[in-house]
Amino acid sequence: MKLRSPIVFTLFRTELRMLLRDRRVLLTSLVLPMLITPLLMLGSKATVERHEKTLREMTYRYAVTGPEAASVRELVRATRARIDPRSKTNQTQFRFAEEKSDDATNALAKGSIHFILEGIGAAPLPGMTGTNATVKAKQSGFDDEEQEKPVAGAWTVKVVFRADRDDSGSGSSQMSDALRESRRVQRVDLLKSRGFPVKPSELAAIDNKDLASKRQVAGLALGRTITLVLMLFILTGGAVVAIDSIAGEKERGTLETLLTTSASRVEILVAKHLGVVAIALLITLVQSGNLLVYVGLELLPLPANFAAAVTPATVVLLFFMYLPVAALVASVLLLTSGCAKSYKEAQIYFMPVLLVGLVPALVPFLPGISLRSIIVLLPVANIAVAVKDILTGSFDWPMIVLAWLVTAGAAVWTTRAGARFLLSERLITASDRDVVEAKGGLPLFERHVWRWFALLWGVLIIVSGYIEKLDVRLQLTVNLVVLLFGAVCLMLRHYHLDPREALALHAPKPMVWLGVLCAVPGGFITALGVFQLANYFLPTPTSVLEGFSQSVLPKSIPFWQMLLFMAVLPGIFEELTFRGMLLHGLHRRLRPVALVLVVGVVFGIYHVALFRFVPTACLGAMFAAVTLLTRSIYPAMLWHAASNAIGLFADKLQIPETGLDPICYFAAGGMLAAAFWIFWRNRTPYPGLK
């Protein structure tokens, strides 16, 4: 569709003008972060510093109790003697004073003392002896790992305090540290006096060497968090605009007027989209500048070597990387705003969008995450990982470009969806449901098919993560039968679809089976060739392939069971899911070639590992094509099962799948062409194709 730039510019300029005159926008996006937040942070910082200074400089009162009270006092005296002569400042002086108390516990409860030093007599432990004094710090259960085990035969200092009072916690902690250090000094002196030949501290030296540069270390720290912070800014900044932009207009009644002008829906949406992106970026810029002000005021600590990690060139590159993210967020926010009937309702919808939107930004925190995985196909998450890589100086350009394209593609797709949404009558009418929603059936399933498959993919990923340690047979049963087939049954039931039509459960013409016989080896070798080709551009490490082979093809499982679980079950249940439900849900929305490609791509994405994407997508597209040509799912089922079985046989017989003679690929291509010629000659058109 042609966009008339004067109209788009007029719409965009007016959007901005209205937004910048909106007190809500100014208050929440500019005044609040630029004035109120720094004031609050400064006030909070001053209060905390004053409190810390008080705790640092006060003299703590304590009581000494228990049968070893005299030993405790001696240890305290030694500690004071060790600290005071060396202290150069007032703050490092020994600031503890003993209070005489008959009921120390009561005094601690009342606050007249800060902690108790209780000297406990030696408790002999079987088989253990010793004479060291032990400080048993902590009584409250905090920091269990710091609590020392009592040494047999040694008396113990128990520091009793109250964690619900800052002064008690601080004083007891300082005293524990001081006593521990005294004990260490005493131990060293003791060892020396008994003739220990070297300094105990020199017994074993442990040294670390970090090969990463300072820039890389700083880049990792920054790269993990920057997307999360920026996403938060973009989402909150964009939401203020997006909510007003459609839901606000709907509430004021101006949307109806706007839709009756000669501006096209796409022009209106593009202008609104640009408005959201512009304001979101402006607010992000303001907030980022604000962050730097906080850093300047020492309200926020900056990662070490920050300047080294973020060069001007990096800033430009990061801006470019985040552009599709801002565009995608703007589209999603506009769609959300469009779904709401009022400003208030849109605000309610915003919270879940914010939470879901932040999840992909958390991906860089996952250990060992790499762009060379399925993550590169996940919008926003892929940019987050790419940014982390860029900041650590690891430039995997093909994957960075792919990540950018995927997120930009998602932004374009959601923008188009938004433009289609502006055509929706529900935008103007008060009716909650339209004809399609009221009647249900295939038209409604067509509308919902993407959300079903997105949800199913998410569930599969999560469940697979939980069951990856289980037996591979159980994993496959859960994935294929419970999840995929369960989802198929749910979809059929929810939309009252006829299983025969939805799953293409029709017998094909007999000659089709001959075509399948040709297609099985032809398709298998072609998919291998496609894999080799993809591997040439995006090489997969051998370790990844071997690891996958070991986890999926364990030697402990009988071969017949391998055939059952890895050939027959996928052949049935994956076909019902993808060439059945998915194909049926999309067949009236996409033209046949696009339909075949899309079903193939979705099938590839479901196989999660990036190196499996290309061959499985290729096979998936071929299975979709045969289903469309024959109006039957059975040929695809047989082809799929037989193709997997060939792979298993090849593995069992240790036939190499790589390095085939080029003539093999030509022969495979010929067989595939013959197979499709047979399918075409014996075709039974799939009904309702676009």
Added chain:
Amino acid sequence: MTAPVVVQNLAKTFYDESRGEVQAVDDVSFECRAGEIFGLLGANGAGKTTTLRILATILKPSAGSASVMGHDVLTDPEAVRASLGFSSSTTALYPRLTARETLDFFARINGCPKAQARERVARLIQRFGIEEYADARVDKLSQGMKQKVAIARTVVHDPPVLIFDEPTVGLDVLNALEMQKMIAEFRAEGKAIIFSTHIMSEAEKLCDRIAIIHRGKIHACDTLAGLRASTGQHYLEDIFVHVVQDSAPEAAPLAQGAATP
């Protein structure tokens, strides 16, 4: 010569959670000629707004066809919208724009070049007598002033067809009269005007032809004189009741008319 607005067998069905299918517009046909005010008279929920929204391409017809200046609402919606000015029952103005900015904005997005838009806006401000508050933000204006701005916004790009959906709702008598005067002036300029109302006196006074719409159907369509002759009633109120009650055996009290979603 084809009339600027032609509606043929138009139908629109909505689905309601509790009532199922609701026929908001049912086999509606009419024409609106240049220099004519065509009135759509009906109770609330009769199907007037739905019909007008189909003409403005906001809703799609379930059946039938409609065209504006020869452009079909389904196949050429942008050309349809470029040919009409639509005024909804609320003023529906942007509160944070001034009156001048509002007019300029609507002129530009309806395709007027910058200079032409500026010239038209200045002329309309003068014509509607809104010079004093032309640079005040719309949310500071009174209801009558807002209504004037809304009407000026409807005609700012000089469309040949104007649609007014209950434009006098919420106005006091003086403002309503002024509104009627303006609409009559547009007729004199040769524009085809569709005027929807449930106020009988307004229709009686303004409309050249009146279609009585009830439960989505047009039950009578004629000049006032023709309606008087065919029903034997003098006052439009009596004509309306007569037509509605006689029109269908299942006729029910007006308050239960088909709802417009």
